[in-house]
Amino acid sequence: MKKRHTTIKDIAKAAGVSTATVSMILNKKDKNISQPTRERVLRIAKDINYIPNSMARSLVTSQTKTLGLILPDIVNPFFPEIARGAEDRAREAGYSIIICNTDDNVDQENKYIQMLTEKMVDGIILTHSANRNDEMSGLENSRIPIILIDRDYDSPNVLGKVLVDNSRASRDGVNYLIGKGYRRIAYIAGPLNTGTARDRLEGYRMALAEKGIDYDERLVRVGEYRSKWGYEAAASLLDDGMDFEAIFCGNDAIAIGAMKRLRERGIAVPDDIAIMGFDDIYIASMVDPELTTIKQPNYSMGYEAVNMMIDSIQGNKIGKRNLILDTELVVRKSS
Amino acid sequence: MKKRHTTIKDIAKAAGVSTATVSMILNKKDKNISQPTRERVLRIAKDINYIPNSMARSLVTSQTKTLGLILPDIVNPFFPEIARGAEDRAREAGYSIIICNTDDNVDQENKYIQMLTEKMVDGIILTHSANRNDEMSGLENSRIPIILIDRDYDSPNVLGKVLVDNSRASRDGVNYLIGKGYRRIAYIAGPLNTGTARDRLEGYRMALAEKGIDYDERLVRVGEYRSKWGYEAAASLLDDGMDFEAIFCGNDAIAIGAMKRLRERGIAVPDDIAIMGFDDIYIASMVDPELTTIKQPNYSMGYEAVNMMIDSIQGNKIGKRNLILDTELVVRKSS
DNA sequence: CATTCTTGGTTAAACGTTTAACTACATTTA
DNA sequence: TAAATGTAGTTAAACGTTTAACCAAGAATG
Structure with missing residues (x-):
């Protein structure tokens, strides 16, 4: 009692035509098929609840x-x-x-x-x-x-x-911060073995350079694209006694982690320190304060x-x- | 110049055996294949970078x-x-x-x-x-x-x-709130045409009933599983002048929306009103305050x-x- | 009226595997 | 020593489609 599926053959038999005919009709390559035949075949296909087997089709068309x-x-x-x-x-x-x-x-x-x-x-x-x-x-x-x-x-x-x-987007983001008056902008980066992290860091440097702001490598921390890293990096920036007015983050996860740490330290965002993310993930608009970020499409x-x-x-x-x-x-x- | 893939036939020809033999070896159904043949076939398969075509296989085995x-x-x-x-x-x-x-x-x-x-x-x-x-x-x-x-x-x-x-989980959650001393607990539900929402609501009622707390339908709002709905429902609860000490939410999205609205109204969570969600989505631990919730596996x-x-x-x-x-x-x- | 077109199909090969049934020979077993 | 078993394979069908090539008969064309 092996479960057999209904095939094109069953239709062909029932309709009294060849399988080729059925195939052509089902695929609408049926210029020279008479209307009655077409209807009959379609009818039967529906009646017996025919479902094509795309394995078989793929095998011959080599398209899956x-x-x-x-x-x-x-x-x-x-x-x-x-x-x-x-x-x-x-x-x-x-x-x-x-x-x-x-x-x-x-x-x-x-x-x-x-x-x-x-x-x-x-x-x-x-x-x-x-x-x-x-x-x-x-x-x-x-x-x-x-x-x-x-x-x-x-x-x-x-x-x-x-x-x-990424580089351009990052530059634009930092430019925006600079435009708002922030000068000392820290950067918490993702892993530099990824191209995105490298490009974003480059954009950050470009923006600073364009506005004649010195690049201070002590304000830059490199880690992972995870909120845990943002949480740690923010602490380390604070503990190192750096002074900065804003943090630009390699992505939103980092930003959210950083914000959490700042909150724990009683630092107000954005009043004491501004935060900017990258990605605009779903969460970005739900955290408090809502995260300014760069939306990726x-x-x-x-x-x-x-x-x-x-x-x-x-x-x-x-x-x-x-x-x-x-x-x-x-x-x-x-x- | 149609791109042809190498097949089992190519291997067979190169090894001077039948395709059946090759197939058996490749599928490790090769009890009665001699070691030299086996090695030769495997060797060739690797050399010509053979990749099986699972369409063909599926067609005969009817397993994909x-x-x-x-x-x-x-x-x-x-x-x-x-x-x-x-x-x-x-x-x-x-x-x-x-x-x-x-x-x-x-x-x-x-x-x-x-x-x-x-x-x-x-x-x-x-x-x-x-x-x-x-x-x-x-x-x-x-x-x-x-x-x-x-x-x-x-x-x-x-x-x-x-x-x-869901019903049990929800009951446990509400029980926890009651245990913490909350009596007037509002409920912002998801859509009641889903079984989950119905079950969770039922759990809520059961918990109340067990502790002899009256069910007040004005404290219950039914909507969707979205944060926007939580945001609206919280407002409506407040605007209707209901007094309540906690809100149990149909899911985390709702809870996050509700929290947002409470914050906007200057109501402190959990000091003024406690919030509890359902699901434990990724975000739940990142919002402020971190959301108490029921984790689904x-x-x-x-x-x-x-x-x-x-x-x-x-x-x-x-x-x-x-x-x-x-x-x-x-x-x-x-x- | 002989030829070409059109209409309405059919035949059969091909896609790349798997697998049941078979073969041929060598070795054991009774 | 005849029969059974084991070893190392082979043959060929089957899976369910698609499609190129073919065919027959009627209609249109010159």
Whole structure:
């Protein structure tokens, strides 16, 4: 009593036509099929509740209508919106998305690329985890098209990129702070083995340089993209007796951690010290005071990456394409 | 110049054996294959960088090693952990996960079930979106195994459930508040067409009843699971001139919204009014004051659901199985 | 009226695996 | 020594589609 699914053959038999005919009708490649036949076949298909088997189809067309989405960790509030944007565009185009969490582990990433290759996905959207010291990444010898998202990386294998200009965004943010009159601005950075952290730090330095403010490296702390780090770094800045009027943070998580510590020390934000984040994660508008930050277009990144992928799959070989999306300064209460 | 992948046939030819032999070796069903042959085949497979085509395999085995995960919205901070738990267990077992966002739209859910069926996933993990007025749900005539998560629903088609006892958890939470001496406790509920909201409200009433506190319906507001609703409901409670010492909220989002409004009105939490949430989302520990709440085991829910699914796929037909996971009262500063 | 087009299909191969059934030979066992 | 068992494979069908190539008969064209 093996559960057999109804197939195109069943329809063919019931309708008294060949499977080819059925296939053509179901795929609307039916210019030369008579109306009565078409209707009969469609009717029967509906009656027996026919569901196509896309494995079989994929085997012959070598298209799975499936995309892989590899990112560090869906639990990190930065990524769900990306995933959602990706999924939305995918659905519109009839694609589905397999999701993979790497925890920024290159080995894991490589395994996933391999797995997705076996599953014959039509493309991969990748937030690449390679650190600078990249041992040969699986990205390099993948045979399926890859679009990079959020993090830049150079490889002949990537077909496109969707990024933001972190350095510029960061510069704009610091400029805003300077414009508000703050001069001594501390910076709590993320890990410098990531390109985003390097670029953001560079933007910070550029902004200072442009306004003729000296770069004081004692005001800069390098760590991780986590609120725990912000919490620690803020303490260390205070304990070192630095004087500063504002803290620009590598991302919102850091900012929130820092704010927490300042609050514990009885320092008022923004009256005593202003705080600025980066990302505009969901939480940013809910903390007290609401966080001024630089909004990354996460949803759009996901959406556009998939869009680019689909464009390219459908043969509009636009060649290598890079998309730089705009960030937006979101002024709230913390500055 | 069509891009052809290397197949098992290429290996077979190069090794001078049949494809069956290669297949057996690659799948470790190779009891009666000689060691030299085995080594030769493996060698060649590696050399030509062979990658199996799982479409072809799936077609014959009718197993895709893929699971569908249908949930309302991955952007809602409640769900990423579930997704992560699911993905982690899936990966351990060699499965991958297709993710689907329904926005609590039953039509969308049905379309996804259909799509996943076409893709021949081995199972579906579903946070069901049906409201009470459920027009025939696609769940009912799916032919693939379904495991329900977070939201209960009765259907012969579901193979198992992973839930928490919302009513009990809620009762425990309110009991805690009562234990702390609060008597007049308001309740800001989620939408009562969801089972979770109904159960949580019931728990609230039970706790009151047990301690002989009158249920005052003017202290109860019903709305949505969003912080905006908490923000509005808090205002309405205050504006109606109700007196109360604590607010128990249907979830953390509501609680955060309510806290925001109280702050704006200059009401101190917890000194003037205590607040308690439900879920323990990531943000809960970052707001000020940190939110006392009831932790749902989201990661475990995802993990266990997939685990149950895999168990059942692998033939350990344990029959219909329901798993009720424990919640945990997390006492922080807001109460 | 012979030819070409159109209409309405059919046939059969192909996609890349897995797997049940078979073979051929060598070795054990009764 | 005949039968059974073990070893090392091979053959071929099957999974459910798609699609290029073919076909037959009537309609239109020159």
